[in-house]
Amino acid sequence: MPGIRGDRKRPNLRDVARRSNVSVATVSRVLNAPSMVLGPTRERVLAAIDELGYFPNAAARAINLGRTRIIGALVPTLDNAIFARFLDGLENRLADYGLSLVVATTGEDPDAETVKARALMNVGAEGLIVSGITHASGFLDLTTNARIPVVAISHFHADYVFPTIGYDNRASAELALRHLHGLGHRDIAIIHGPKRHNDRTRLRISALENLRLPGSLECQEAEISIEGGCRAAGRALARAVRPTAFLCLSDVLATGVLYELQRRGFDVPRDISVTGMEDLPSSEFVFPALTSVRLPVADMGTRAAEAIANWVESGQPPDPLKLPVELVSRSSTGPPFPDR
Amino acid sequence: MPGIRGDRKRPNLRDVARRSNVSVATVSRVLNAPSMVLGPTRERVLAAIDELGYFPNAAARAINLGRTRIIGALVPTLDNAIFARFLDGLENRLADYGLSLVVATTGEDPDAETVKARALMNVGAEGLIVSGITHASGFLDLTTNARIPVVAISHFHADYVFPTIGYDNRASAELALRHLHGLGHRDIAIIHGPKRHNDRTRLRISALENLRLPGSLECQEAEISIEGGCRAAGRALARAVRPTAFLCLSDVLATGVLYELQRRGFDVPRDISVTGMEDLPSSEFVFPALTSVRLPVADMGTRAAEAIANWVESGQPPDPLKLPVELVSRSSTGPPFPDR
DNA sequence: GCGAGCCGTGTAACCGTTTACACGGGATCA
DNA sequence: TGATCCCGTGTAAACGGTTACACGGCTCGC
Numbered sequence: 099m100p101g102i103r104g105d106r107k108r109p110n111l112r113d114v115a116r117r118s119n120v121s122v123a124t125v126s127r128v129l130n131a132p133s134m135v136l137g138p139t140r141e142r143v144l145a146a147i148d149e150l151g152y153f154p155n156a157a158a159r160a161i162n163l164g165r166t167r168i169i170g171a172l173v174p175t176l177d178n179a180i181f182a183r184f185l186d187g188l189e190n191r192l193a194d195y196g197l198s199l200v201v202a203t204t205g206e207d208p209d210a211e212t213v214k215a216r217a218l219m220n221v222g223a224e225g226l227i228v229s230g231i232t233h234a235s236g237f238l239d240l241t242t243n244a245r246i247p248v249v250a251i252s253h254f255h256a257d258y259v260f261p262t263i264g265y266d267n268r269a270s271a272e273l274a275l276r277h278l279h280g281l282g283h284r285d286i287a288i289i290h291g292p293k294r295h296n297d298r299t300r301l302r303i304s305a306l307e308n309l310r311l312p313g314s315l316e317c318q319e320a321e322i323s324i325e326g327g328c329r330a331a332g333r334a335l336a337r338a339v340r341p342t343a344f345l346c347l348s349d350v351l352a353t354g355v356l357y358e359l360q361r362r363g364f365d366v367p368r369d370i371s372v373t374g375m376e377d378l379p380s381s382e383f384v385f386p387a388l389t390s391v392r393l394p395v396a397d398m399g400t401r402a403a404e405a406i407a408n409w410v411e412s413g414q415p416p417d418p419l420k421l422p423v424e425l426v427s428r429s430s431t432g433p434p435f436p437d438r
Numbered sequence: 439m440p441g442i443r444g445d446r447k448r449p450n451l452r453d454v455a456r457r458s459n460v461s462v463a464t465v466s467r468v469l470n471a472p473s474m475v476l477g478p479t480r481e482r483v484l485a486a487i488d489e490l491g492y493f494p495n496a497a498a499r500a501i502n503l504g505r506t507r508i509i510g511a512l513v514p515t516l517d518n519a520i521f522a523r524f525l526d527g528l529e530n531r532l533a534d535y536g537l538s539l540v541v542a543t544t545g546e547d548p549d550a551e552t553v554k555a556r557a558l559m560n561v562g563a564e565g566l567i568v569s570g571i572t573h574a575s576g577f578l579d580l581t582t583n584a585r586i587p588v589v590a591i592s593h594f595h596a597d598y599v600f601p602t603i604g605y606d607n608r609a610s611a612e613l614a615l616r617h618l619h620g621l622g623h624r625d626i627a628i629i630h631g632p633k634r635h636n637d638r639t640r641l642r643i644s645a646l647e648n649l650r651l652p653g654s655l656e657c658q659e660a661e662i663s664i665e666g667g668c669r670a671a672g673r674a675l676a677r678a679v680r681p682t683a684f685l686c687l688s689d690v691l692a693t694g695v696l697y698e699l700q701r702r703g704f705d706v707p708r709d710i711s712v713t714g715m716e717d718l719p720s721s722e723f724v725f726p727a728l729t730s731v732r733l734p735v736a737d738m739g740t741r742a743a744e745a746i747a748n749w750v751e752s753g754q755p756p757d758p759l760k761l762p763v764e765l766v767s768r769s770s771t772g773p774p775f776p777d778r
Numbered sequence: 779g780c781g782a783g784c785c786g787t788g789t790a791a792c793c794g795t796t797t798a799c800a801c802g803g804g805a806t807c808a
Numbered sequence: 809t810g811a812t813c814c815c816g817t818g819t820a821a822a823c824g825g826t827t828a829c830a831c832g833g834c835t836c837g838c
Contacts, residue, residue, distance in 0.1 A: 108585070110824055121788045126826060135786075151583035156562030157506060158824035160497035161793050168540070168561055175526060177736075182522035186515060189543055193554070198561045200508070200540040203529055214533070221508055221538045222496030243491035245448070324723045357723045383664045383697045385725055396517075450794055461818045466796060475816075498794035501823050 109150040118146035129154065160222060169197050169406055170218030171227040174206040178322065178350070179378050180395055181229075184251070187399025188227065195407040206295050208234035215240060225406040227251060231258050232297040247409040251402050253298055254420040263402050263419045267298045268305035270391045270423040271347065274373045275306050277389070277425055278343045281433045283371060284313030287334035287341035289351045291322040302347055302375075316341065320351055327354020328361075335362070342370060342434035349374035349381045352388055356430065360385070367432035377426050387428035394421045449490040458486035469494065500562060509537050509746055510558030511567040514546040518662065518690070519718050520735055521569075524591070527739025528567065535747040546635050548574035555580055565746040567591060571598050572637040587749040591742050593638055594760040603742050603759045607638045608645035610731045610763040611687065614713045615646050617729070617765055618683045621773045623711060624653030627674035627681035629691050631662040642687055642715075656681065660691055667694020668701075675702070682710060682774035689714035689721045692728055696770065700725070707772035717766050726769035734761045 115122045120139060127134045128143045135143070146152070160166045169192055173181040189199045200221060202214035212234045218226060219240070225247040228237075238259065241248050253264040278286055288306060290299050306315060316337060320330035327350065334341055344359075346352035352374030356366060364370050366386055374381055374390035381388040398421055405416035455462045460479060467474045468483045475483070486492070500506045509532055513521040529539045540561060542554035552574045558566060559580070565587040568577075578599065581588050593604040618626055628646060630639050646655060656677060660670035667690065674681055684699075686692035692714030696706060704710050706726055714721055714730035721728040738761055745756035 111826095112824080122825080123789080123827075124787060127787090130826075137786095139786085148583075151585065153559060153584040155501070155824050156560055157497045157500035158793090159560075159826080160562075161495070161501055161795085161824085162826045164793080166497060166561065176516075176522045176529065177519075177526040179517075179519065179522070182516045182519070185541070186517040186543065189516065189541060193542070193557070196557075198540050198542065198557055200538050201525070201529060202533070202538065203526065217533070217536075217538055219493060220496055220499075221506065222500075243488075244493040245491065324720055328723075353720065353723065357725075360725065380664055380693065380720070383668075383693065385697075385700065451796095452794080462795080463797075463819080464817060467817090470796075477816095479816085495794050498823090499796080501794085501825085502796045504823080 108155075109152045110155065111152075113150055114143065114146045114152050117150060118142040166222035166224055167197050168200055168221065168223050169225050169227065169403075169410070170200050170202065170215070170221075170223035172202050172204055172211055172214055172218070173229055175203050176201070179380075180348075180376050180393070184395045184399040184402075187396040188403050189399075191400045191403030192407065195403070195411075197403075197407055197410075204229075206292065208232065208237065208295055212236040212240065219244060219246065224410045225249070227402050227406060228260070230297045231255055231260075231262065232295055247406060247415065249402055249406050249409070249416065251398055253301070254418060256418050258418070261405065261416050261418050263398060263405055263416070263421070265393055265398075265421045265423045267301040270375060270393065271302035271305045271345075272309060273391050273423065273425045274345050274375065275309060275311065277427070277431065278345060278371060278373060279311050279313070281343075281371065281431060283343040283434050285339050285341045286313065286315050286343045286345050287331075287337075288315055288317045288345050288347070289320055289327060289330045289334070289355060290317060290347040291326075291351065292319060299347060306345070314339070320354075322348055322350055324350060324354040324357065327351035328358040329354075331355040331358035343431070344370065344372045346373060347375050349376040349378045349388065349390055352390070352430075353381070353384050356384055356386070356388065366430055368436060371431040371434070373431055382428065386430045389428045389431040390426050392424050392426050394423070397421060448495075449492045450495065451492075453490055454483065454486045454492050457490060458482040506562035506564055507537050508540055508561065508563045509565050509567065509743075509750070510540050510542065510555075510561075510563035512542050512544055512551055512554055512558070513569055515543050516541070519720075520688075520716050520733070523718075524735045524739040524742075527736040528743050529739075531740045531743030532747065535743070535751075537743075537747055537750075544569075546632065548572065548577065548635055552576040552580065559584060559586065564750045565589070567742055567746060568600070570637045571595055571600075571602065572635055587746060587755065589742055589746050589749070589756065591738055593641070594758060596758055598758070601745065601756050601758050603738060603745055603756070603761070605733055605738075605761045605763045607641040610715060610733065611642035611645045611685075612649060613731050613763065613765045614685050614715065615649060615651065617767070617771065618685060618711060618713060619651050619653070621683075621711065621771060623683040623774050625679050625681045626653065626655050626683045626685050627671075627677075628655055628657045628685050628687070629660055629667060629670045629674070629695060630657060630687040631666075631691065632659060639687060646685070654679070660694075662688055662690055664690060664694040664697065667691035668698040669694075671695040671698035683771070684710065684712045686713060687715050689716040689718045689728065689730055692730070692770075693721070693724050696724055696726070696728065706770050708776055711771040711774070713771055722768065729768045729771040730766050732764050732766050734763070737761060 111122045204211040248260040250260045250262045255262045318330040320326035374388045377390040377392035451462045544551040588600040590600040590602045595602045658670040660666035714728045717730040717732035
């Protein structure tokens with residue numbers, strides 16, 4: 099009996115129609131408008147579908163409906179809790195809209211981002227989510243030419259070329275600095291990730307410098323990893339003036355800094371204070387519990403999902419959205435020189 | 439001039455062809471076989487493409503080529519470093535093959551997995567990656583009927599219904615237990631994640647019980663989070679016989695356990711030993727550095743990508759692959775009662 | 779008993795590509 | 809000069825669905 103098992107070709111609507119002695123239209127209706135065809139015809143069709151192991155072809159369906167139901171997300175990496183949490187929120191909410199998420203990592207490289215954006219469009223993404231507001235001109239050309247909805251996350255900017263859904267990176271950094279300054283710290287080491295291609299980092303650093311608070315700020319750039327934080331802490335401690343506080347622009351870096359300080363016998367916050375940025379779930383449990391600036395990344399994922407979903411469905415771009423940040427004060431910060 | 443800007447409809451090949459006074463075939467060739475059409479014709483076509491902002495329709499292309507270049511992955515969550523790292527490895531390697539990754543989270547629920555699997559197939563996934571070897575019958579029906587390549591990860595099983603790429607979960611748990619037992623521990627608390635629907639966890643626990651080493655094993659189930667680990671540690675310590683070691687089936691749980699022990703004033707490993715499972719990058723930097731069993735998740739992502747890519751390209755299913763696990767001994771384990 | 783209306787089903791056009799095949803014209807060769 | 813070949817290009821048939829429209833048969837009302 100041909101067509102039941104083991105044949106090369108995947109069965110299509112026509113095969114099902116033939117096997118159940120109806121037209122392709124009827125089969126299509128059984129699948130898409132179940133109430134339209136009932137009784138024995140319906141039974142026959144369903145039986146044929148089952149026997150043939152028929153499954154509708156996504157591309158053919160997409161070409162007719164004009165929709166792929168695919169949203170693409172471009173993130174620097176998945177190997178960083180901040181983006182993974184964001185994507186978790188994004189994917190869950192997109193699923194509520196019946197949209198699927200295709201993920202591409204860029205390694206924070208604008209050219210790679212452009213290449214991957216093209217790949218996302220090639221698989222039919224109806225909308226794109228990107229991180230930050232620094233992009234290759236090729237990326238801008240590509241997306242504007244194709245008139246594809248793009249939402250930028252991680253940084254709020256009221257009139258960027260794409261609608262943004264993010265927080266105020268300047269304010270988030272200032273929150274940490276003001277906290278430390280308020281405690282009395284004047285010699286502060288800033289530990290940050292790579293500045294190259296990362297607008298959030300650059301914005302935060304410039305915000306800190308522009309505050310012009312009395313005292314000195316010294317920057318140390320580090321690879322974003324616990325080890326990177328360790329090494330940066332070592333370098334900062336080797337300077338002529340030892341800082342009384344470390345302001346880290348990532349919780350991962352702060353975790354490394356805490357570790358290195360502990361290893362070298364410093365008491366945090368008695369000898370040195372440390373702040374993070376992001377407020378990862380684990381930051382409450384490092385020792386000592388990390389003072390950090392909470393960035394609502396999971397919520398950002400949810401909001402980004404809603405924004406892009408409405409956009410691709412209604413054609414109406416979303417309004418930019420600023421998400422609140424807040425300082426979460428824990429045990430890793432205190433006044434400098436508490437003994438004097 | 440109609441068709442240049444602001445028209446509703448997205449331009450298609452025909453529009454480009456009309457505008458450059460060539461046939462659709464020529465336009466298609468400019469895009470797909472650049473060397474076939476050169477000179478002024480080529481220029482005209484490229485100009486028209488540019489002016490119209492033409493971008494090829496993914497679905498139409500897919501229907502002809504018979505390929506979508508999409509691979510779907512089903513993972514319990516993205517909000518856990520172990521899966522995020524896996525996906526990072528997977529996505530990077532898939533990109534080398536020109537394949538895109540669509541991600542769906544299941545919350546460790548087989549029914550949700552089935553629903554999401556259907557969604558992945560509806561967007562045209564050519565192959566699927568799933569976690570573990572516990573799946574709803576609906577999932578099995580769906581995937582076998584549609585004859586779609588499926589690779590199961592996280593657990594090696596020589597002749598599962600799908601090819602597996604993973605490690606030996608029994609052996610990984612035994613490694614930890616043998617280590618503790620070799621140090622002299624007899625009263626051991628096992629801290630594990632939810633057993634329900636999680637075959638890896640169940641396999642590990644049964645492996646530990648089946649070893650039948652002298653001494654007692656007490657299980658505590660916890661939600662997989664640092665806080666979950668804290669609470670489980672509290673419960674284990676409240677028992678009549680206080681364990682001399684905690685064997686945690688996840689580094690995240692172990693981190694919580696370490697935190698709770700420290701909070702309660704226990705000295706690790708002098709008073710109590712702790713082991714983890716996974717060996718996350720951060721585990722080297724918790725205090726004290728965590729003894730753990732290294733699971734090669736990033737490598738698993740790479741291998742899974744290669745396996746599914748070859749499968750969808752050649753039609754040949756991959757051989758199951760067992761990845762090595764190893765005990766990484768650090769400072770969180772030592773002999774019990776070192777004083778006596 | 780006959781026309782209207784409805785319901786279930788079929789026919790065929792269409793979606794936007796790719797590509798086998800056909801075709802026409804210029805260069806090459808005898 | 810005419811046959812041959814090649815190259816660039818066009819025509820049209822797929823691909824696998826959805827759906828507007830047509831159509832035939834049934835029920836119903838007058």
